[in-house]
Amino acid sequence: GASILLTLKLYFLFHLIIVWVFPTKIVLLITTRFGDDWKKCLELPPKDTRVKTSDVTSTKGNEFEDYCLKRELLMGIFEMGWEKPSPVQEESIPIALSGRDILARAKNGTGKSGAYLIPLLERIDLKKDHIQAIVMVPTRELALQMSQISIQLSKHLGGVKIMATTGGTNLRDDIMRLDETVHVVIATPGRILDLIKKGVAKVDKNQMVVMDEADKLLSQDFVVLIENIISFMPKNRQILLYSATFPISVQKFMSKHMQKPYEINLMEELTLKGITQYYAYVTERQKVHCLNTLFSRLQINQSIIFCNSTQRVELLAKKITQLGYSCFYIHAKMMQEYRNRVFHDFRNGLCRNLVCTDLFTRGIDIQAVNVVINFDFPKNAETYLHRIGRSGRFGHLGLAINLITSDDRYNLKNIEDQLVTDIKPIPSSIDKSLYVAEFHSVDAEDGGEEKA
Ligand SMILES: *[C@@H]1O[C@H](CO)[C@@H](O)[C@H](O)[C@H]1NC(C)=O
Numbered sequence: 001g002a003s004i005l006l007t008l009k010l011y012f013l014f015h016l017i018i019v020w021v022f023p024t025k026i027v028l029l030i031t032t033r034f035g036d037d038w039k040k041c042l043e044l045p046p047k048d049t050r051v052k053t054s055d056v057t058s059t060k061g062n063e064f065e066d067y068c069l070k071r072e073l074l075m076g077i078f079e080m081g082w083e084k085p086s087p088v089q090e091e092s093i094p095i096a097l098s099g100r101d102i103l104a105r106a107k108n109g110t111g112k113s114g115a116y117l118i119p120l121l122e123r124i125d126l127k128k129d130h131i132q133a134i135v136m137v138p139t140r141e142l143a144l145q146m147s148q149i150s151i152q153l154s155k156h157l158g159g160v161k162i163m164a165t166t167g168g169t170n171l172r173d174d175i176m177r178l179d180e181t182v183h184v185v186i187a188t189p190g191r192i193l194d195l196i197k198k199g200v201a202k203v204d205k206n207q208m209v210v211m212d213e214a215d216k217l218l219s220q221d222f223v224v225l226i227e228n229i230i231s232f233m234p235k236n237r238q239i240l241l242y243s244a245t246f247p248i249s250v251q252k253f254m255s256k257h258m259q260k261p262y263e264i265n266l267m268e269e270l271t272l273k274g275i276t277q278y279y280a281y282v283t284e285r286q287k288v289h290c291l292n293t294l295f296s297r298l299q300i301n302q303s304i305i306f307c308n309s310t311q312r313v314e315l316l317a318k319k320i321t322q323l324g325y326s327c328f329y330i331h332a333k334m335m336q337e338y339r340n341r342v343f344h345d346f347r348n349g350l351c352r353n354l355v356c357t358d359l360f361t362r363g364i365d366i367q368a369v370n371v372v373i374n375f376d377f378p379k380n381a382e383t384y385l386h387r388i389g390r391s392g393r394f395g396h397l398g399l400a401i402n403l404i405t406s407d408d409r410y411n412l413k414n415i416e417d418q419l420v421t422d423i424k425p426i427p428s429s430i431d432k433s434l435y436v437a438e439f440h441s442v443d444a445e446d447g448g449e450e451k452a
């Protein structure tokens with residue numbers, strides 16, 4: 001009898017703990033956690049089986065369900081085929097949900113759009129009918145792409161009103177559209193400013209601004225517009241800024257308009273520190289001759305020479321060999337396996353010179369390369385940085401020489417400005433201590449800092 005009584009007592013005690021001591025919410029949570037039936041009804045797209053790079057795969061192992069998102073939003077996320085948050089999403093989502101400003105360095109193709117659209121949509125309050133979030137992008141294409149993703153993500157959220165507005169479309173249509181409820185606006189800066197100034201788009205209660213490709217948005221062409229737009233918003237608006245690079249323009253904007261932003265940087269920092277950069281002004285026909293002169297005058301340990309096309313790589317490699325210098329070449333049209341082998345051999349010092357197209361997305365990390373030559377000058381700063389820059393780990397010295405034709409002059413100026421760096425005309429003799437290790441007595445890393 002006593003033991004039955006004890007069992008009963010224990011049972012009641014247990015019951016008491018489960019139902020009364022733990023808040024009912026937890027019990028609910030436990031029961032809903034097991035009620036994952038909704039997942040069975042999702043219309044999932046076919047699995048993406050393409051090989052992924054570490055930009056996307058090296059995560060902390062979080063799940064979208066860890067962020068306490070609305071189930072309807074989770075449904076949208078899974079139906080996009082997004083299974084787990086990418087690294088930039090893992091960093092962004094919880095912080096953005098908390099309302100803090102974010103400054104994130106991320107490329108496209110790494111889940112950047114999800115990183116801001118998920119918290120943005122989660123925070124939309126459907127009971128309010130004013131504009132609550134604005135996403136600013138530099139181009140019409142990106143605006144359309146982002147609005148499409150937002151619409152898909154919010155498919156089950158029941159009534160989030162999303163509007164894309166860009167230059168080059170009918171202004172009157174946009175004005176009529178804004179007569180109805182709009183929660184999220186995805187816009188290029190010129191058009192949205194126009195609508196704000198006309199009093200059509202009311203942003204005085206807007207709580208969130210996202211800037212995608214902020215390095216472009218904050219370039220000279222746009223920055224005045226952006227500051228103007230922001231001035232119409234409440235003081236405590238949240239700003240999320242995503243950019244592939246952090247030029248001075250972005251830093252200036254940050255210190256002026258953002259409050260202790262949470263900084264995310266998932267890109268390996270490439271730096272031009274310790275690299276001396278020169279340009280030689282030539283015509284197209286003088287390029288090979290010029291290269292020959294460089295080979296004979298410079299003390300090259302190993303060099304990489306960049307061309308702008310597969311065909312030009314092959315032609316130049318042939319010319320260099322004819323001139324009597326050893327060289328390997330690789331370009332994008334070669335089999336990856338073969339490319340790897342050539343690169344491996346070059347790294348091991350089997351050959352002094354390598355001619356190639358843009359293949360390195362993370363900078364060249366070969367210590368022995370002390371000269372990089374842009375036989376064809378790149379068109380944008382990012383490519384330039386990837387060709388010439390070194391990751392911080394190898395704080396060593398080097399020389400970068402750019403062959404510039406009259407067509408490249410504008411790009412040269414532009415890239416110098418964007419990277420806040422100095423590319424000087426090549427002098428008749430180059431001090432060896434700038435790029436030849438043996439001539440450099442101090443520890444390379446300190447020396448690099450000094451020269452920078
Ligand atoms: C990806 O990023 C690069 C560099 O920021 C940009 O030029 C390009 O247009 C972007 N592509 C897409 C599809 O957004």
Ligand SMILES: *[C@@H]1O[C@H](CO)[C@@H](O)[C@H](O)[C@H]1NC(C)=O
Pocket residue numbers: 284308309376405
């Ligand atoms: C590569 O450079 C050459 C010479 O400057 C130019 O004629 C050609 O149009 C360029 N090709 C590309 C794809 O930029």
Ligand SMILES: *[C@@H]1O[C@H](CO)[C@@H](O)[C@H](O)[C@H]1NC(C)=O
Pocket residue numbers: 301302348349350367368369437438
């Ligand atoms: C020069 O290159 C060779 C391989 O080609 C390498 O073993 C050597 O360390 C390099 N010297 C310097 C100073 O980098």
